[in-house]
Amino acid sequence: MKSNFFEFALSCFFPHQCPYCRKIIRSGLTECEECLRNFPKEPKKMMTPVGILCIAPFAYEAAVRNSIIDFKFHGSSFNARSYAKAICQVTEHEAIIDKFDLITFVPLSKIRKNERGFNQSALVAEYVGEQLGKPVKPLLEKIRQNKNQHDLSFSERVQNVKGIYKPVNKDLIRDKDILLIDDIVTTGNTLAECCKVLKESGAGNIICMTIAVAGAV
Numbered sequence: 580m581k582s583n584f585f586e587f588a589l590s591c592f593f594p595h596q597c598p599y600c601r602k603i604i605r606s607g608l609t610e611c612e613e614c615l616r617n618f619p620k621e622p623k624k625m626m627t628p629v630g631i632l633c634i635a636p637f638a639y640e641a642a643v644r645n646s647i648i649d650f651k652f653h654g655s656s657f658n659a660r661s662y663a664k665a666i667c668q669v670t671e672h673e674a675i676i677d678k679f680d681l682i683t684f685v686p687l688s689k690i691r692k693n694e695r696g697f698n699q700s701a702l703v704a705e706y707v708g709e710q711l712g713k714p715v716k717p718l719l720e721k722i723r724q725n726k727n728q729h730d731l732s733f734s735e736r737v738q739n740v741k742g743i744y745k746p747v748n749k750d751l752i753r754d755k756d757i758l759l760i761d762d763i764v765t766t767g768n769t770l771a772e773c774c775k776v777l778k779e780s781g782a783g784n785i786i787c788m789t790i791a792v793a794g795a796v
């Protein structure tokens with residue numbers, strides 16, 4: 580209650596903007612009504628290189644792309660609530676809510692997390708967990724900093740993620756059906772490597788979801 584009042588008071592002085600069109604929005608909303616109405620009706624899908632499906636509410640283009648850049652690099656952490664809402668709508672649309680026991684996210688290296696101040700995928704995962712009433716657990720850690728995937732060629736991207744993740748605790752993974760969340764999927768190599776480590780640690784079914792799919796059809 581106290582924090583709700585605090586958030587309300589804060590929003591009077593620093594009103595939130597719609598993540599997509601940047602219009603000022605009323606306290607309590609996570610995006611403007613028009614952008615909410617314009618959420619895509621059909622999810623975007625791509626198959627990761629390990630044959631595990633990745634589903635996302637948005638294509639990585641136009642206003643969504645700009646909002647994700649603001650989210651990751653310009654401190655717009657408020658956007659996470661709207662992305663989580665869009666992801667939850669997709670879990671409903673695809674009838675996959677009962678197909679996972681817990682939610683996890685692609686980890687950042689310690690260096691990158693310190694630079695950015697937060698893990699953007701973890702934040703979205705937290706809100707998705709809150710909205711779906713599912714536990715969110717950090718199941719993977721990134722053991723070394725690699726190059727940015729988007730600076731590399733396709734074949735370099737495959738090599739760049741090899742062996743950089745390890746399980747935090749295999750007991751938390753074994754026999755669990757898992758929803759794995761990341762911010763954007765492009766070639767799917769990062770998600771594929773995480774899936775591989777989860778599978779090697781005994782995970783059951785895995786579903787990948789991101790805010791957006793780059794190059795989605």
Ligand SMILES: [Zn+2]
Nearest residue numbers: 597600611614
């Ligand atoms: Zn808007």
